[in-house]
C-alpha cells in the first residue's frame with residue numbers, strides 16, 4: 001500500500017511576506033522581547049520557531065507518526081451543496097473534523113506537547129473557549145505523558161459540558177474561568193461575579209499558574225507564529241489534493257478566532273501567490289459580535305485581560321473587550337494572530353463578519369446537503385463560501401472556492417437546539433462596548 005501524502009515540513013509565511021510583523025514587546029519595559037523573556041512560558045524549540053525566518057521547518061518524526069492517526073485529512077467537493085445553490089462555482093472543503101477530537105487543533109497540540117516533553121516539562125496549563133483546544137491538548141498530553149490543566153471560559157463550561165468530559169477522559173483537569181484559584185480570576189470575580197468569562201481572562205489564569213510552577217509551561221492554541229506554522233500541514237496537503245483534483249482555488253476561506261486554522265489553510269496558498277504570482281483571494285471570516293479584523297484597531301495590545309502577556313501588534317478590540325456569549329465560543333477573542341494582521345494590513349486578506357443567525361442558516365443548509373454538522377465556528381466559513389458561490393452564480397462565473405472545515409459540531413448540539421427552537425438571537429450592542437475597550441489600549 002502506498003503511503004498517502006503527509007508533509008515533512010511546516011511552511012513559514014515570514015520567509016515570503018514583503019515585510020514581517022513588528023516585534024513583540026515586553027509588557028513592563030516595552031522593549032523588544034528576548035528569547036529569555038519567553039522561556040518561563042514556552043519550550044526553546046517553540047521560541048525559536050516563533051522568530052524563525054526559514055521558509056520550511058522539518059516536522060519531527062514522532063510528531064508525523066502521531067499525525068498519521070488522522071492525516072492527511074480528506075479534501076471533499078460539496079457537490080450536493082453546489083446543486084442546492086444552483087451555482088456554477090465549485091466548492092471544496094478540507095475536512096479537519098476528521099481528527100480524533102474533531103478539529104484542526106491537534107496539529108499544534110501534538111507538536112507543542114512533543115517539544116515540551118523533549119525539554120523535560122511534565123505539566124502544561126492552558127485556556128480553552130468552546131473546549132476544542134483543551135480537548136486537543138488533553139489528548140496530546142495523554143499521548144506524550146504530560147499533565148494538562150485547562151481553564152475553560154465559564155459560559156462554554158456550562159454550554160458545552162461534554163467537551164469538559166472529553167478533556168477529563170484524556171486525563172486533564174478542567175476549571176471554569178474566572179476561578180478562585182488565581183489572583184487574576186479572583187480580581188475579575190470581585191468586579192462581576194456573574195461574568196461569562198472570556199479567553200482573555202482564562203489566558204491570564206493559565207499564564208499565572210505556569211509562571212508560578214517551575215515544572216510547568218503554558219501552551220497557546222492559536223495566535224502565535226509557531227502555532228500558525230504547525231497548522232500549515234492543512235494548506236500543504238490541500239495544495240497537493242487540489243492539484244490531484246485538477247483545480248486551483250480562486251478564493252480560500254476560513255473562520256478566524258485567533259487565526260490558526262485560517263493561517264493553516266491560507267498561508268501555503270498565499271506563499272504561492274507571493275512567490276509565483278497565483279491570483280488567489282483570501283477571505284477571513286469572524287463573528288459580528290467579536291469583529292476584530294473588521295472593526296478593531298491595528299495596534300500594540302496585550303493578549304490577556306490582566307496584562308501578563310507580551311504586547312503584540314495585531315488587530316484588537318482592546319484587551320478589556322468582553323464579547324457577547326455567542327455560540328461560536330472559539331471565535332470570542334479580542335486579538336488576532338500578528339501574522340494574519342500583517343497580511344490584512346498589506347492587503348492580502350479580506351476580512352468579513354457575520355451575525356450568528358445567518359451563520360446558523362448556512363450551517364443548516366450545509367448539514368442538510370452534505371450530512372456533516374459543522375461547528376458554529378466553522379459555519380462562519382461556510383456562510384462566506386455560500387455567499388461566494390451565490391456571487392459567482394449572479395455573475396455566471398466558474399469560481400473555485402476552497403474553505404477550511406475547521407471542525408464538526410457533534411458536541412455543539414445545545415447551540416443547534418437553541419437555533420431550532422427559535423431562541424437564538426443576534427447581538428447588537430457591540431459598538432458601545434468597543435469604544436470603551438479601545439480607549440484602554442496601551443500607548444506605545
Ligand SMILES: *Cc1c(COP(=O)(O)O)cnc(C)c1O
Pocket residue numbers: 103104105132133221222223255256257258259260261262330331375377378406407408
Ligand atoms: C478553535 C477553533 C476555531 C478558532 O480558532 P483559530 O485559531 O482562529 O482557528 C475555529 N474552528 C474550530 C472548530 C475551532 O476549534
